[in-house]
Amino acid sequence: MTRHVRRVAPAAALAAAVLIAGCAPSGQAPAASAAPEPGPPAYVEPVLTPVVGSVLYPPVPFTGEDGRTHLVHEVILTNYTPGTVSVDKVDVLDQDGKVIHTLTGADLAARVLPTSGKQYVNQLAAGQNAAVFLHVALDGTAPASLVHEVTVSVAGTPMVERLGATPVTHRRLPVLGPPLKGEGYVAADGCCDAVRHTRAILPVNGGSYLAQRYAIDYEQVDADQRIYVGDRLDPRSYHIFGDEALAVADATVVETMDGLSEQVPGTYPSGIPITEADGNFVVLDIGDGFYVNYAHLQPGSVRVKRGDTVRKGDVLGLVGNTGNSVAPHLHLHVMDAPSAIVAQGLPYLIDSFTVTGRSASTAAFDAAEAEGIPLATLPGFSPTDHANQMVLDQAVVTFGG
Known part of the structure; x- marks a missing residue:
């Protein structure tokens, strides 16, 4: 019996082979194949x-x-x-x-x-x-x-x-309550063009995951538009430090961590293992394949444990600066699995919030966080009320009770 061996062009010849094989030149798309008649699949010319x-x-x-x-x-x-x-x-x-x-x-x-x-x-x-x-x-x-x-x-x-x-996966998105209560919350590094979360693909467990695709780091400005006042290295100087992180829905607690120490603000800590990147955290199962991660909570502040059920608005813990964090903030993201890392990020909607301003840019936010100067915001901004929408990057929002 004759064996038919399929020979593959060596890698060194691939570029030339591509040109010879008939890829469409610039400005001309490959010819579309006609819809096949019922029966065996249509032959496709290899290119x-x-x-x-x-x-x-x-x-x-x-x-x-x-x-x-x-x-x-x-x-x-x-x-x-x-x-x-x-x-x-x-x-x-x-x-x-x-x-x-x-x-x-x-x-x-x-x-x-x-x-x-x-x-x-x-x-x-x-x-x-x-x-x-x-x-x-x-x-x-x-x-x-x-x-x-x-x-x-x-x-x-x-x-x-x-x-x-x-x-395009048209699925019913969860409509969540606010994760915080108060005013002056800045949605830093949020969807959809910020690079720190939206582009954080991680190679873990043999796959590529982007759990933080829609993540937000909430920080807070005071009446003078300052993120902190006083010693930059003291987490207590930051306006958001100690704020209550609230359950965004009726849910079951699927994982928590507590007991990790506060980091010194100003620089990212070195040598943080991936299992401690979120610091002290809570993960909620809100149903229909959606999970919510709250990260960087204060040590000793986590009020729930695995298996607990919570109601929308319940206090889960206090905002801190634990884990891979440069300043006190609440990191929040929604994902398709109970792991905050081995998951794909999913969008979600907030039931009610008011946008009172918008940071001029990520660079403006970074300067306010690093130097303690007032946050530069876009001029001529009129507050707007929103329902069942996602908070976008650099919005300054008020969450009601």
Whole structure:
């Protein structure tokens, strides 16, 4: 019997093979295959592609406090060639092939993060992976599905690929109560374009997880717009220190930690194990596959234990500065599993809040936190009341009782 051996082109020849095999040139998408007739699947002509990609986790649409529909997701690209590949353009298309979002130039480069480096750049070295962090904001309903049309350059020759097809997961989101009570709470590093949470992909337990995709670090300003007054190194100087962290829903406590010491504000601690990154924490199971994580609570303040049931508005603990924290704050995020790390982040809505202002930028917030100066906010801002929406990055909010 004759054995038929399928020979694969060596990696060194892949870039040239891609060009010969007929990838579409720049500006021309690959020809769409006709819908197959009932019966056996239609034959698909193989075409070598220099870059492949898939979506880390299907996007879940939600309504932000700007009234728009938001889609947040990540496309993981892999360069299969032996040379550097440039990612020049990314189009996001809906199920009808309509372009609903485009990234090019510096805007694109600022959203491409190679997995082996800390610098955002739209250049992938040989064999390198990169995440493209996407945020699509729409003035209407979200599509049923997405696909991505990516223009790449290999050895100076541009071509267009379609990759990363994904459904859009239309699911009922939890409507939560406020996690805090009072005014002047700054939603730092929140959804959808801040980099510290929204892009914190972690390789854990053999997989890639982004539990903090929709996380917020709540800090608080006083009447003079200051985050702290007095000794920067004393956590008691911070306006939010000791505030009560409240249950956002009727829930079951699935995990807690207490007893970790306060960190000294001003710098991140070194050598924190991943199991202590959240400091003293509480995780709630709020049902329907949604879990809520509260992190960095004061030592000795956690009032619940695993297996307890809580009611919306119950006090869980006090805001502190434990774990991987640079200043007292309440870190809050919702995820699809009881682990605060081995999970995918999910969006959620807050039932009632008022936006009283907005920080001028992440840099303005960082300066207020680091130097004790008043938080610079956007001028001419009129307070607005909100219901059943997500608090977005840098909003200054009031939570009622």
